[in-house]
Amino acid sequence: MPLPSVIPYPATTDFPVENIPFGSALRPGATRAVCATRVGDTVVDLAALVQAGLLDCAALGPAESNLNAFMALGKPEWTRVRTRLQALLSGSDPALTEAVQAQVCVPVADVAMQLPATIGDYTDCYASRNHAVNVGTMFRGKDNALMPNWTHLPVAYHGRASSIVVSGTDARRPCGQVKATPDAEVKYMPDPRVDFELEVAVFVGKGNTWGSPMSVKEAKDNLFGLVLMNDCSARGIQAYEYVPLGPFTGKNWCTVISPWIVTMAALEEFRTAAVELDNPIEQYLVEDRSKSVFNIDLTVKLQGDDIPEETVISKSNLKYLYWSFEQQTAHHSVSGCNMRPGDLIGSGTISGPDRDSYGSILELSWKGTTPLEFKNGVTRKFLQDNDTVKLEGHAQGDGYRIGFGECVTKLLPATPQTF
Amino acid sequence: MPLPSVIPYPATTDFPVENIPFGSALRPGATRAVCATRVGDTVVDLAALVQAGLLDCAALGPAESNLNAFMALGKPEWTRVRTRLQALLSGSDPALTEAVQAQVCVPVADVAMQLPATIGDYTDCYASRNHAVNVGTMFRGKDNALMPNWTHLPVAYHGRASSIVVSGTDARRPCGQVKATPDAEVKYMPDPRVDFELEVAVFVGKGNTWGSPMSVKEAKDNLFGLVLMNDCSARGIQAYEYVPLGPFTGKNWCTVISPWIVTMAALEEFRTAAVELDNPIEQYLVEDRSKSVFNIDLTVKLQGDDIPEETVISKSNLKYLYWSFEQQTAHHSVSGCNMRPGDLIGSGTISGPDRDSYGSILELSWKGTTPLEFKNGVTRKFLQDNDTVKLEGHAQGDGYRIGFGECVTKLLPATPQTF
Ligand SMILES: [Ca+2]
Ligand SMILES: [Ca+2]
Ligand SMILES: [Mg+2]
Ligand SMILES: [Mg+2]
Ligand code: NI
Numbered sequence: 014m015p016l017p018s019v020i021p022y023p024a025t026t027d028f029p030v031e032n033i034p035f036g037s038a039l040r041p042g043a044t045r046a047v048c049a050t051r052v053g054d055t056v057v058d059l060a061a062l063v064q065a066g067l068l069d070c071a072a073l074g075p076a077e078s079n080l081n082a083f084m085a086l087g088k089p090e091w092t093r094v095r096t097r098l099q100a101l102l103s104g105s106d107p108a109l110t111e112a113v114q115a116q117v118c119v120p121v122a123d124v125a126m127q128l129p130a131t132i133g134d135y136t137d138c139y140a141s142r143n144h145a146v147n148v149g150t151m152f153r154g155k156d157n158a159l160m161p162n163w164t165h166l167p168v169a170y171h172g173r174a175s176s177i178v179v180s181g182t183d184a185r186r187p188c189g190q191v192k193a194t195p196d197a198e199v200k201y202m203p204d205p206r207v208d209f210e211l212e213v214a215v216f217v218g219k220g221n222t223w224g225s226p227m228s229v230k231e232a233k234d235n236l237f238g239l240v241l242m243n244d245c246s247a248r249g250i251q252a253y254e255y256v257p258l259g260p261f262t263g264k265n266w267c268t269v270i271s272p273w274i275v276t277m278a279a280l281e282e283f284r285t286a287a288v289e290l291d292n293p294i295e296q297y298l299v300e301d302r303s304k305s306v307f308n309i310d311l312t313v314k315l316q317g318d319d320i321p322e323e324t325v326i327s328k329s330n331l332k333y334l335y336w337s338f339e340q341q342t343a344h345h346s347v348s349g350c351n352m353r354p355g356d357l358i359g360s361g362t363i364s365g366p367d368r369d370s371y372g373s374i375l376e377l378s379w380k381g382t383t384p385l386e387f388k389n390g391v392t393r394k395f396l397q398d399n400d401t402v403k404l405e406g407h408a409q410g411d412g413y414r415i416g417f418g419e420c421v422t423k424l425l426p427a428t429p430q431t432f
Numbered sequence: 433m434p435l436p437s438v439i440p441y442p443a444t445t446d447f448p449v450e451n452i453p454f455g456s457a458l459r460p461g462a463t464r465a466v467c468a469t470r471v472g473d474t475v476v477d478l479a480a481l482v483q484a485g486l487l488d489c490a491a492l493g494p495a496e497s498n499l500n501a502f503m504a505l506g507k508p509e510w511t512r513v514r515t516r517l518q519a520l521l522s523g524s525d526p527a528l529t530e531a532v533q534a535q536v537c538v539p540v541a542d543v544a545m546q547l548p549a550t551i552g553d554y555t556d557c558y559a560s561r562n563h564a565v566n567v568g569t570m571f572r573g574k575d576n577a578l579m580p581n582w583t584h585l586p587v588a589y590h591g592r593a594s595s596i597v598v599s600g601t602d603a604r605r606p607c608g609q610v611k612a613t614p615d616a617e618v619k620y621m622p623d624p625r626v627d628f629e630l631e632v633a634v635f636v637g638k639g640n641t642w643g644s645p646m647s648v649k650e651a652k653d654n655l656f657g658l659v660l661m662n663d664c665s666a667r668g669i670q671a672y673e674y675v676p677l678g679p680f681t682g683k684n685w686c687t688v689i690s691p692w693i694v695t696m697a698a699l700e701e702f703r704t705a706a707v708e709l710d711n712p713i714e715q716y717l718v719e720d721r722s723k724s725v726f727n728i729d730l731t732v733k734l735q736g737d738d739i740p741e742e743t744v745i746s747k748s749n750l751k752y753l754y755w756s757f758e759q760q761t762a763h764h765s766v767s768g769c770n771m772r773p774g775d776l777i778g779s780g781t782i783s784g785p786d787r788d789s790y791g792s793i794l795e796l797s798w799k800g801t802t803p804l805e806f807k808n809g810v811t812r813k814f815l816q817d818n819d820t821v822k823l824e825g826h827a828q829g830d831g832y833r834i835g836f837g838e839c840v841t842k843l844l845p846a847t848p849q850t851f
Contacts, residue, residue, distance in 0.1 A: 133552075134594050139677060162618075162672055168673070169677065170589070188766060190581075201714040201716060201766075247767065258558060258588065259676070262763065262766055262767040266767035266769055295619070297620060297849060349604055349686070350594065350595050350681065351595055
């Protein structure tokens with residue numbers, strides 16, 4: 014049975030009172046963002062709620078413009094605040110009167126969402142087996158698709174924090190060194206092979222001390238919540254540069270996340286079993302496999318100059334991860350690396366088993382060999398200028414759904430440097 | 433002719449009035465660090481100098497505990513402040529009286545140096561040709577030593593900012609998944625093959641706007657200064673994990689930098705020609721090759737439980753870089769990646785042409801096949817527990833030298849997790 018709400022919304026909203034996501038919102042005319050939550054299409058200004066005396070949490074008060082301080086408090090405080098906000102928003106505590114609502118509520122259309130936290134470090138994993146097998150098959154053949162390490166540890170690489178932007182920010186096709194064909198000389202040019210990657214990323218809440226790894230069990234309490242992520246990828250640049258130290262300028266030009274962090278608490282009931290392990294793993298990565306991933310439907314939509322109708326191009330699910338977020342975190346810190354509140358870890362491209370569930374155009378068009386076809390006959394091998402990619406995700410509860418809203422990016426044409 | 437100084441020091445100091453490095457110092461009993469410079473063995477508290485009315489620069493004043501704000505001001509302000517500090521410290525302006533010195537000067541032994549800036553993003557390059565050839569020869573043979581991309585672009589990877597620590601902080605041997613021998617099963621263990629990497633890193637001063645690459649020419653004005661860096665590396669972990677996405681937990685457990693940023697202004701006179709290019713490069717990387725690197729002597733010293741006498745194990749030089757810091761920066765941002773004040777870019781291991789100038793034990797012991805030998809008969813294939821690595825660097829001017837001080841790290845024994 015869904016919870017009641019003092020603020021009305023349709024049953025199909027991503028943001029019922031069961032959700033209580035956290036974000037950073039700039040109210041109309043404001044010069045400084047505030048911490049916020051959302052119900053239906055209404056943003057609730059948490060700083061104003063603290064100032065009105067209805068929420069006792071300085072880390073969400075007017076001194077903080079994003080969620081790092083709140084994240085650092087840890088799970089007991091997250092739970093207390095979530096419970097309090099649900100009491101106010103469901104009306105079980107009647108304090109959210111119309112007069113208070115007039116102060117603290119803003120239509121979502123009137124706010125400018127910001128990055129929810131200052132991201133100290135960003136890491137991108139490679140945790141979907143289907144994706145790793147697809148890419149490995151394309152580049153190394155079926156027999157060497159998975160590298161030997163892949164089933165022993167969650168392969169990952171450090172990414173660029175500075176170029177993470179919030180949904181709605183336009184990306185620009187990057188320039189770099191690309192081979193137009195496998196035999197061509199490498200040349201500076203706009204990358205003709207720009208891609209999206211459907212990912213979900215986790216925000217670290219409470220971190221760990223330098224030198225003291227976070228166990229999978231500790232990670233379960235210390236991870237704060239999830240966002241959708243489009244890891245914008247320049248495949249031409251990446252293909253040339255990535256040996257032997259990994260992706261660099263092919264990845265560091267734009268990473269887009271959805272603005273509302275959906276908490277682990279809200280998603281707990283959607284935990285489900287992950288695919289079976291290929292082989293035994295080291296003790297520091299062992300966890301209860303029956304609850305290690307989440308049943309969350311993920312959708313990718315594309316719209317472009319020649320594809321006027323927004324079209325679903327992939328339907329995947331977060332349950333296709335082979336390595337859980339807790340395993341990713343435990344592995345990340347196994348050497349003693351310290352994680353800080355607000356650090357972000359992307360899952361890696363989340364591909365399902367079939368072509369219609371692949372999480373990148375690289376896979377959907379199988380390296381350009383089987384272009385995506387649209388209703389009007391238009392095709393895509395990679396993204397074209399002015400293409401807009403929209404990621405969506407939600408989990409279906411009993412009479413309500415918990416969703417992420419959207420993560421949307423338009424790819425603007427390149428602006429090559431002149432010399 | 434060296435400049436005079438109101439604060440006496442020996443001619444061999446790394447920190448004459450010609451240097452004027454910048455750092456962040458915690459004074460005795462203080463709870464908050466201040467921006468500082470150093471002459472000889474005296475630290476000058478710049479916040480106190482601002483408060484005394486002798487330096488007009490709010491970005492170095494008591495509101496700032498490190499250098500990000502000053503870095504963001506850009507070259508004209510850096511030049512003005514440098515000139516002003518040299519006037520005060522050389523006595524050409526007599527305002528630095530004994531009374532003022534009593535307020536603003538502290539013996540270097542009495543302060544605790546902090547990280548000089550909040551490092552938003554950290555990147556590690558691979559810019560010494562000798563090092564790349566050495567490592568490539570070891571792992572892929574002489575004929576495939578350099579990957580085809582290496583002479584076309586400065587290969588680099590994103591690193592971990594959270595685990596960068598300041599000189600004097602002890603590191604701890606990391607645990608992770610390692611193959612004890614090439615044919616062994618991979619196993620969780622303390623990495624038996626821990627190494628140092630002799631590097632010099634550049635702090636970005638003024639950054640670039642997201643989407644607008646920084647040219648080599650702009651980089652020349654926007655880079656703030658250099659520090660010594662020990663990129664502590666766990667070779668066993670790295671060897672197993674790094675395919676195909678690059679180094680991860682083998683590198684993210686500890687990176688150590690020297691506390692004093694020696695500015696590009698102080699080093700300008702030591703610019704020299706880099707080694708010749710192997711092939712033509714793209715226009716965005718072209719620069720005046722005759723002035724692209726620095727003639728700065730670099731030394732690595734080792735001391736251990738069984739090597740009581742600190743021993744020089746390598747003498748290298750910053751001029752051995754193939755790719756300059758300006759080229760590294762231009763390449764880093766070519767895709768539109770934004771660099772921010774305080775971002776750090778490591779040069780990569782700086783190896784000279786001969787065995788006694790290699791910048792890592794991996795190379796010095798040639799993968800453990802030709803162990804380093806010490807006076808007392810002791811040998812090293814890799815670092816042992818309680819080994820202390822000290823990096824030093826300085827450039828010789830006319831009657832003075834500009835140095836970095838030291839970057840020192842002791843390797844403590846591992847503390848494996850128990851399950
Ligand atoms: Ca990715
Ligand atoms: Ca390195
Ligand atoms: Mg990215
Ligand atoms: Mg490192
Ligand atoms: Ni070539």
